[in-house]
Amino acid sequence: MGTALIYDEEMTKYKLLWVDPACKIEVPERLTVSHGALVRNGLTDRCICLPVREAVDAEILLVHSEEYLEAVKQTPHMTLEDLKEFTLQYGDVYFHPNIYHCAKLAVGSALQLVDSVLMGKVKNGMALVRPPGHHSMRSAANGFCVFNNVAIAAQYAKQKYGVKRILIVDWDIHHGQGVQYCFEDDPSVLYFSWHRYEHQKFWPNLKDSDYDIVGKGEGAGFNINVPWNKVGMENSDYLSVFCHLLLPIAYEFCPDLVLVCAGFDSAIGDPEGEMCATPDIFAHLTYLLMNLAEGKLCAVLEGGYNLTSLAQSVCQTVQTLLGDPLPPLTNLTGPCRSTLESLQCVRAAHRQHWSCLRHAVDLPTFEISTKRIKLSGEGNKDEAEVGEEQKSPEEKIWPEPPKRICPPVCSAVVLPDGVVCPDACERLSSSEDLGPHLLTLKNDFLKDADDGAVTALSRVFSLIDKMKNNEIRNGLALVGDAAMTMTCVVQYVAAEVDSRVFLVCVGNGNIPSHVIEDGKTLVVQIKDEDTEEQGSKYYVPVCLKKGCTDTSGFAQAMFSLLLPLGYQYNPSLVLLVRMPGSGVCDIMWQQLTGLLQSFAHGHTLVLLQEDDKACVGPTASILLGNPAPPLGQLPASLKEDAEAVERLRSRLQADWNLLLTTAPENG
Numbered sequence: 001m002g003t004a005l006i007y008d009e010e011m012t013k014y015k016l017l018w019v020d021p022a023c024k025i026e027v028p029e030r031l032t033v034s035h036g037a038l039v040r041n042g043l044t045d046r047c048i049c050l051p052v053r054e055a056v057d058a059e060i061l062l063v064h065s066e067e068y069l070e071a072v073k074q075t076p077h078m079t080l081e082d083l084k085e086f087t088l089q090y091g092d093v094y095f096h097p098n099i100y101h102c103a104k105l106a107v108g109s110a111l112q113l114v115d116s117v118l119m120g121k122v123k124n125g126m127a128l129v130r131p132p133g134h135h136s137m138r139s140a141a142n143g144f145c146v147f148n149n150v151a152i153a154a155q156y157a158k159q160k161y162g163v164k165r166i167l168i169v170d171w172d173i174h175h176g177q178g179v180q181y182c183f184e185d186d187p188s189v190l191y192f193s194w195h196r197y198e199h200q201k202f203w204p205n206l207k208d209s210d211y212d213i214v215g216k217g218e219g220a221g222f223n224i225n226v227p228w229n230k231v232g233m234e235n236s237d238y239l240s241v242f243c244h245l246l247l248p249i250a251y252e253f254c255p256d257l258v259l260v261c262a263g264f265d266s267a268i269g270d271p272e273g274e275m276c277a278t279p280d281i282f283a284h285l286t287y288l289l290m291n292l293a294e295g296k297l298c299a300v301l302e303g304g305y306n307l308t309s310l311a312q313s314v315c316q317t318v319q320t321l322l323g324d325p326l327p328p329l330t331n332l333t334g335p336c337r338s339t340l341e342s343l344q345c346v347r348a349a350h351r352q353h354w355s356c357l358r359h360a361v362d363l364p365t366f367e368i369s370t371k372r373i374k375l376s377g378e379g380n381k382d383e384a385e386v387g388e389e390q391k392s393p394e395e396k397i398w399p400e401p402p403k404r405i406c407p408p409v410c411s412a413v414v415l416p417d418g419v420v421c422p423d424a425c426e427r428l429s430s431s432e433d434l435g436p437h438l439l440t441l442k443n444d445f446l447k448d449a450d451d452g453a454v455t456a457l458s459r460v461f462s463l464i465d466k467m468k469n470n471e472i473r474n475g476l477a478l479v480g481d482a483a484m485t486m487t488c489v490v491q492y493v494a495a496e497v498d499s500r501v502f503l504v505c506v507g508n509g510n511i512p513s514h515v516i517e518d519g520k521t522l523v524v525q526i527k528d529e530d531t532e533e534q535g536s537k538y539y540v541p542v543c544l545k546k547g548c549t550d551t552s553g554f555a556q557a558m559f560s561l562l563l564p565l566g567y568q569y570n571p572s573l574v575l576l577v578r579m580p581g582s583g584v585c586d587i588m589w590q591q592l593t594g595l596l597q598s599f600a601h602g603h604t605l606v607l608l609q610e611d612d613k614a615c616v617g618p619t620a621s622i623l624l625g626n627p628a629p630p631l632g633q634l635p636a637s638l639k640e641d642a643e644a645v646e647r648l649r650s651r652l653q654a655d656w657n658l659l660l661t662t663a664p665e666n667g
């Protein structure tokens with residue numbers, strides 16, 4: 001199934017007709033440069049372009065009041081003076097004779113997207129719309145928004161398709177208070193938003209946007225606000241919040257559909273956000289959400305006012321929806337102090353609502369707060385908390401996101417003769433000349449192994465060579481001895497000058513110490529045997545009481561340890577090994593295989609032991625880019641496991657600060 005793209009130039013046909021500094025950034029060019037970039041990068045040709053349609057009254061009334069709709073209906077006939085007059089009753093928004101038409105098209109686009117995903121015509125998609133929607137409320141336009149496109153889409157999905165649980169992720173740099181108000185008492189819609197806040201000094205200056213607003217009544221816990229109290233946030237800050245807050249809760253919630261308020265004013269260069277995250281971060285944020293709801297993801301454009309970073313961010317998002325390899329994120333320096341304070345506050349506020357946070361020992365018993373007592377005169381402009389004068393957003397420069405090339409072959413496999421090659425995979429032919437490897441193999445790796453093992457190993461090495469040359473994206477091998485093959489692979493890759501192997505070992509089994517010492521391999525082993533070794537910077541033993549069968553414990557290790565470590569290590573190859581008898585359930589295994597493709601341009605080598613032959617199909621399916629099935633709503637992990645993972649994190653975070661979730665005590 002493909003990726004839908006919804007766009008119509010009709011939505012460019014309204015603009016600000018008078019002087020209003022707050023609104024002048026919301027221009028038609030936002031859509032034309034975004035769509036133009038998609039065309040220029042050949043992405044529109046690869047998408048399924050769906051037609052827009054106007055929303056009908058009944059759809060708009062899913063969220064808005066009749067009186068508000070009736071009032072907006074009058075605007076096409078208004079004079080300029082009437083339009084100005086009409087606009088005055090709302091905040092930071094403008095009207096135009098054609099904006100009502102465009103607002104209906106924006107809603108209709110979002111609904112077209114929801115229809116095509118929920119009817120199974122496409123796997124995911126993006127709607128490029130204006131006016132945006134997430135600030136508009138039941139009876140008010142606000143923040144350039146007229147109708148709440150995404151909130152209406154959520155109500156529509158519930159009403160028309162009976163969708164039980166919807167996750168709305170709002171990565172726009174402003175708080176979508178309109179969405180929050182719409183669902184604050186609704187446990188079937190989990191709304192997550194991060195937003196520039198600066199202790200309520202940033203627009204829309206609402207107490208309702210702070211971390212302690214968690215939803216009301218039945219909806220308590222289903223509203224997550226992450227305030228950014230400083231500008232200049234970077235990729236590390238965004239990833240930390242995804243790994244340590246959003247993903248654990250989202251997996252526990254287990255949504256049937258993911259809607260994204262895709263605002264790109266959270267990207268570098270934007271005059272509103274003044275953040276420093278680069279456009280390629282949206283490739284990762286999109287991908288991390290695609291592992292939920294079996295990939296059913298609808299992204300709807302919200303803000304984004306730097307035309308360069310907006311266009312790049314839109315392309316990064318659509319390329320990921322299309323399944324292209326992710327660009328490695330470089331120099332992740334870890335979250336800043338302000339982020340850690342916000343993260344700690346939000347986790348504490350939601351601890352009682354989500355079992356994934358219940359045992360978080362990193363949360364202090366004392367009350368932490370980022371709220372500022374309004375000192376007299378506090379918050380005036382000259383009190384900039386930044387040091388030297390920073391560049392203005394428009395002066396910011398950043399590298400063009402790297403090209404994301406799809407290798408000619410996605411998944412290549414090495415299988416014993418009797419095993420069938422999964423559809424769409426390419427079997428490494430046995431005719432592969434073994435010459436060059438054979439001798440080294442014999443001498444260096446397998447003194448006394450039989451020819452079969454030597455041949456298999458040489459083919460595994462060929463998989464690695466082909467990934468290095470980007471001839472294939474990923475590989476899978478079913479071998480006689482997974483542990484031995486793992487050791488040989490690590491040795492073989494370590495010979496490369498700048499190689500970094502992220503070895504994820506699922507199940508018990510001894511990892512030879514030479515594998516760990518050279519720092520060219522980072523090992524995370526998830527197992528149940530409680531061996532005494534404490535591990536080191538490059539060896540992370542995750543011992544779960546019930547071992548890999550415990551999906552909650554495994555999931556917690558995946559988000560709070562594996563992902564941050566993988567991002568910070570930035571490997572050139574991911575080696576995923578399923579040790580015999582690991583007990584890990586197929587869906588957990590598939591989720592892990594999916595998430596690990598965030599790294600190394602998707603160059604993942606999976607090793608399975610022959611008696612795990614039944615895993616070949618399910619694993620290949622994920623390697624080919626199919627979404628993993630849902631894990632189901634996750635219960636709390638064992639207290640002792642949660643504490644063990646937290647102890648690991650606190651030991652490792654000195655070396656790997658993407659593991660941090662709290663601001664260090666001192667200074």
Ligand SMILES: CC(O)(O)NCCCCN
Binds near residue numbers: 304
């Ligand atoms: C869609 C949006 O969130 O980007 N709108 C921002 C409005 C800012 C008004 N000061």
Ligand SMILES: [Zn+2]
Binds near residue numbers: 303
């Ligand atoms: Zn915004």
